[in-house]
Amino acid sequence: MMKIGNLIFYFLWSILLLLTSCEKEIDITLDEGKSQIVVDAFLTDAPSKQTIKLTNTSSYFKNSASPAVLGAKVTVTNINTGEIFPFVDATNTGNYVWLPNGNNKLAKLNSTYALSVIYKGDTLISESKLNPVPAIDSLSYEYKEGINDSQTGYIASFWATDIPKRADFYWIRTTRNDTLMNEPRYLNFAWDAAFEGWNADGVQFFEGVRKAITPFDKSFKIGDRLKVQLYSINEKTYRYLFQVQFQMTNNGLFAQPTANIPTNITNKNKKSANKPLGWFLMSAVVEKSITIKKK
Numbered sequence: 606m607m608k609i610g611n612l613i614f615y616f617l618w619s620i621l622l623l624l625t626s627c628e629k630e631i632d633i634t635l636d637e638g639k640s641q642i643v644v645d646a647f648l649t650d651a652p653s654k655q656t657i658k659l660t661n662t663s664s665y666f667k668n669s670a671s672p673a674v675l676g677a678k679v680t681v682t683n684i685n686t687g688e689i690f691p692f693v694d695a696t697n698t699g700n701y702v703w704l705p706n707g708n709n710k711l712a713k714l715n716s717t718y719a720l721s722v723i724y725k726g727d728t729l730i731s732e733s734k735l736n737p738v739p740a741i742d743s744l745s746y747e748y749k750e751g752i753n754d755s756q757t758g759y760i761a762s763f764w765a766t767d768i769p770k771r772a773d774f775y776w777i778r779t780t781r782n783d784t785l786m787n788e789p790r791y792l793n794f795a796w797d798a799a800f801e802g803w804n805a806d807g808v809q810f811f812e813g814v815r816k817a818i819t820p821f822d823k824s825f826k827i828g829d830r831l832k833v834q835l836y837s838i839n840e841k842t843y844r845y846l847f848q849v850q851f852q853m854t855n856n857g858l859f860a861q862p863t864a865n866i867p868t869n870i871t872n873k874n875k876k877s878a879n880k881p882l883g884w885f886l887m888s889a890v891v892e893k894s895i896t897i898k899k900k
Contacts, residue, residue: 642674642729644870644883646720648681649836649890650712650735657681657692657701659722662882673699677724684732685716712887720870720885728873731885736773738837738889741765746831746897751824758824759897762815763833767798769807774843776888779818780832786820789853793817794843825897832894841869842886 645658659674679692679701690711692701703711712718712735722729742764751757767773777793779786795814799805818833825831838846848866870881 646885655703659699680721682719718887729881731870733887735887736837741893744895761819774838776836778834789850792850829897834892837889
């Protein structure tokens, strides 16, 4: 047994020496690649400013903001009515903005919208239908003891019922004390009233979805202000957001190779070298707010 133990020891020691002796710093020169335009166009039916952000991709190792796309012509058209909404970059920051005027409203339920971005001879296009969203009936909360101070506090829930007789997809967003909880681990999505394959059409949202508005590691405290927003998305956007979440949390021992995130933006000129990235979505949105108080 001692001989076998010695053999194992010397074998492992030899492997360790081999690995440490083979260390060598290698400088790899990577091709920059062609910069591509990125379209961030998540628009809602809220009676407020709507923004489409245009940027160019930059080097992976460049530690600075992506350069803005300036001088583009950006419009959104209601295909059902023919109404055209121009988006203007008045600040030269790549943020193309539409502002409501009086009772004028950009988005109408069940209408289909066409995005057009004309830039350097190319026309980038996409379409999205504005789906309905159910009302949030109420918000509630209950006190729970956790394993530490951050988990001890109030667990909040929202109460709403899925729209029946149709496949609906939702993005539930939580704002705590004016800070949007938008870290990838806090993203909360639903297929009808639950999750994919749960057959939850037309019923009250399941507990797992309702309570996910409370960060699992940051329970609410007395005095916290909570706002919950429910967005109507479509299946393609639902899967797109899941892929974004996966890529942003894909680390650790069992991490998988990174993959390209899909886009629903296309270039009308199929022969152009400019292949746009990003996403266009028209969404209805409802919200409800409360302040956590001691019961």
